[in-house]
Amino acid sequence: MTALSSPGQLAANLPGILGFYPHDSVIFAAFDSTGAQNRFRLGPVIRLDIDDLRHLPDVARTLDESGEDLIFAFVVTRRSEEEIEEIIDTLLALVRTCIMPIHACWVTPEILTGEPVQIAFGPAPVPGEENWSEVWFDDVIAPVVQAQAMASLLANGMLPDLNREETFEQFARFNPSFTPTECDQLSDFAHRHSHSLLNAPDRGGVAGLAADIGLLLTEIEEQDLTVADLMADEETLLTIGVVLGNATLRDIIIEDTLRQAAPAARILLAAARTFDGIVRLNALALYAVCALELKLPMRAMPALAAVLVEDPGHTLSVLLLDACRAGAFDTLLQAVREGSRMVRTAHDITDGVGLEAA
Incomplete structure (x- = not known):
């Protein structure tokens, strides 16, 4: 400063x-x-x-x-x-x-x-x-x-x-493009398909989904889609919702979201306002990570606080908030990147699939 x-x-x-x-x-x-x-x-x-x-x-x-x-x-x-x-x-x-x-x-x-x-x-x-x-x-x-x-x-x-x-209002669950019942139905779909995808015998589906996220973020950036635009797009919401339904898929896409942090922050905020349960919590946690990448710690910490109000045991958010309070932003970003790359390697996701060449 x-x-x-x-x-x-x-x-x-x-x-x-x-x-x-x-x-x-x-x-x-x-x-x-x-x-x-x-x-x-x-x-x-x-x-x-x-x-x-x-x-x-x-x-x-x-x-x-x-x-x-x-x-x-x-x-x-x-x-x-x-x-x-x-x-x-x-x-x-x-x-x-x-x-x-x-x-x-x-x-x-x-x-x-x-x-x-x-x-x-x-x-x-x-x-x-x-x-x-x-x-x-x-x-x-x-x-x-x-x-x-x-x-x-x-x-x-x-x-x-x-x-x-x-x-804090911007992190509340509210999507004016869908009724509460419709949001609940979207959440149920995302939760179900997240677990079925992770447990499928063909691991290529996971790698393909990672590639889809990278392409989706590029499209959001090129079309300059806003959070409001994304909250009205059911297909886009379900695509991101499915990968936020469990910790493994969430960790796989961290690398992609950090590479395109600005569009990722917008779709993650749209997801947090739409879905419930673990999808919403993971969306807010990854939004916080993207906010830190964008040099916006003042946006990251309220998002993490919102997670812990709803689920004090959300492990990723606990770790992220502790690091934020200590001001260790660069160390935090390096750690989550390394963790994401380890999970990607374990699922045979290479630079050519869902990860841009370095």
């Missing part, structure tokens, strides 16, 4: 980092030292509803375990001055009792360009010495759309959602 030299610049990056505009929130931005004087690298960013401040000790433990060297807090709210003072007192109590070393805290009504950012507390400047607190004082929020964290969203034709609820 480009160097940030003011609280207004850091605040402007928060919607891009979170994937939505935070409201009525306390946001913690943690940094680790780079070894250079007064130079820090952004680490975990954690948002908490103001009404959920009882969870502050959990946030403190998470940040302590991550081993960050510097923690900033932003209180984003339009509540009364008296209520804001109570929030600040609560945060100061964490500092005074050594529960969380918050080095500075700012208050702003909204994360919008030009809104004021006012210092609530921080270290006093040392006279005669270069000190970050001399410049990280009161400020205004920099242009949000120009923030570096917004780049990956804009590159994929997206903007931050208006709020957290809107982020």
Whole structure:
């Protein structure tokens, strides 16, 4: 990320980092030292509803375990001055009792360009010495759309959602092109045919299906089909639904989806909104993997959270979310790619069948 030299610049990056505009929130931005004087690298960013401040000790433990060297807090709210003072007192109590070393805290009504950012507390400047607190004082929020964290969203034709609820709504099961009964029928078909295909004595069917997925993703990209278009296409939905009906077929197509992550993300989101059960869960998990490939972790983590709300034991999503929380995106992508290639090899899927030549 480009160097940030003011609280207004850091605040402007928060919607891009979170994937939505935070409201009525306390946001913690943690940094680790780079070894250079007064130079820090952004680490975990954690948002908490103001009404959920009882969870502050959990946030403190998470940040302590991550081993960050510097923690900033932003209180984003339009509540009364008296209520804001109570929030600040609560945060100061964490500092005074050594529960969380918050080095500075700012208050702003909204994360919008030009809104004021006012210092609530921080270290006093040392006279005669270069000190970050001399410049990280009161400020205004920099242009949000120009923030570096917004780049990956804009590159994929997206903007931050208006709020957290809107982020999670996009992962709900709802397809307006089919009735709930029709969606259930599509789900039953996908589940049945997924297992019959995997258990068929002719393994060529699996390899052929992998090839079909690669061609399907190319077609989606060439025709610039949207998620709405794909949710209305029964044949396309069933093609992807069948391969998401069990872990083996799901793992086989991971390599194909990562090679064409943008169209794959669209069809996987369409599938997640249409199917139920393991097909939906696997669709959301692979959508998260594609989002990471597209440099969109702010889309990946809510998708994985949606899976674990419905099935806390979905193994792939548990592993993916743990890696995401640790910020190990590149390591995660390498691991799932290697796993997919191993499964493909076990099913005799070569570069010429369902896998582009390297």
